[in-house]
Amino acid sequence: MKFDRIHTAILLILLMFTIAPVTAVVFFTSSTPQIITKGDTFSVSGAGAKNGTIAIWIIGRNYFEVLADTPDKQGNFLISLEPSATEKLSTGQYAVVFQDPGAGGTMEIEAGTDSFGNITIMNRGKIIAKIGARKDLKGNVQPEVAILINAAGIRGVDDTFLPGYFFVEEPSVWFDQLVPASGSRLHNQTTGNRIVFSGTTNLGTWNSLKVEIRDLNSSKSIISKPIPVLAGNTLNHWFFETDSQGLPPGDYSLTLDWRTMNATGSGSAVFTVNTPVLAMESLPSPVNEDTARQRLDLTIFIITGMFLVAALIVYASGRR
Numbered sequence: 001m002k003f004d005r006i007h008t009a010i011l012l013i014l015l016m017f018t019i020a021p022v023t024a025v026v027f028f029t030s031s032t033p034q035i036i037t038k039g040d041t042f043s044v045s046g047a048g049a050k051n052g053t054i055a056i057w058i059i060g061r062n063y064f065e066v067l068a069d070t071p072d073k074q075g076n077f078l079i080s081l082e083p084s085a086t087e088k089l090s091t092g093q094y095a096v097v098f099q100d101p102g103a104g105g106t107m108e109i110e111a112g113t114d115s116f117g118n119i120t121i122m123n124r125g126k127i128i129a130k131i132g133a134r135k136d137l138k139g140n141v142q143p144e145v146a147i148l149i150n151a152a153g154i155r156g157v158d159d160t161f162l163p164g165y166f167f168v169e170e171p172s173v174w175f176d177q178l179v180p181a182s183g184s185r186l187h188n189q190t191t192g193n194r195i196v197f198s199g200t201t202n203l204g205t206w207n208s209l210k211v212e213i214r215d216l217n218s219s220k221s222i223i224s225k226p227i228p229v230l231a232g233n234t235l236n237h238w239f240f241e242t243d244s245q246g247l248p249p250g251d252y253s254l255t256l257d258w259r260t261m262n263a264t265g266s267g268s269a270v271f272t273v274n275t276p277v278l279a280m281e282s283l284p285s286p287v288n289e290d291t292a293r294q295r296l297d298l299t300i301f302i303i304t305g306m307f308l309v310a311a312l313i314v315y316a317s318g319r320r
Helices: 005-010 142-151 287-318
Strands: 026-027 035-037 040-049 054-060 063-069 076-083 092-100 108-115 119-123 127-132 160-169 171-173 194-200 208-215 219-226 235-241 250-261 263-276
Touching: 026 160, 035 076, 040 092, 054 076, 054 142, 063 076, 063 108, 092 142, 119 142, 127 142, 142 160, 171 263, 194 250, 219 235
Parallel strands: 035 160
Antiparallel strands: 026 040, 040 076, 054 063, 054 092, 092 160, 108 119, 119 127, 171 194, 194 235, 208 219, 208 250, 250 263
């Protein structure tokens, strides 16, 4: 199953808002729903934003940035964080807040700094809230978002703020079918059967993975091929299967290599392929020599007895 960039964009739409009194639609494109993976591109796009320049506020741990864009005549806009920017983000929760200037066409609420270089929120150039130093911003972003939302209710302000929330994570891949409490051991397989492996990842679907299976004893590469990242509801997925014959008996490693724009990494697990267990036919229990002799003696005794009984009957009949 393959995804081109158009399908990827559709699958990665996270939030869509209708902004009153205009009809701008906003799309957040991230690695997975609600996850921005470090080294992946993150973008905010939209259509119908016809009130003038819009802004995106990005707030997280040790991070505060306001990015602006002027929509085209149809109200289309696009603001992106490139891989070189997302890979520098600290892990944790982030708020991404879309700001529309309203019918007046001018943003009353803006970010600024005070005389000490601390971040502030201003209304028409007047400080209405002090955020503090960027390095002191914590993982809890709700207080800063609340300031923006409340600022929209100030008299004479017609700006609109719409927040989305995301978690920034390190790139990772995970395996299904792991043996509980084993660390990184997958369930055993049987030679002669197709082998299927699957798992999840927080990498975006525009990335690809390389799967490699090696013999643990010789380190010889048995299988090496690229596989796609498949879109999921919370995490994305990966899937791999061998041909119908599977693998010869032995111990193997399974490695998934990933590559973003600016970084590489991998995840690995081990598994064993066993020979199929053949059903054994039930054989009669062996009879020892003594038992056989006893059975023969008994048979001779019974036959001899039968002859004696027959002879007595004939003799008795002749006497009559």
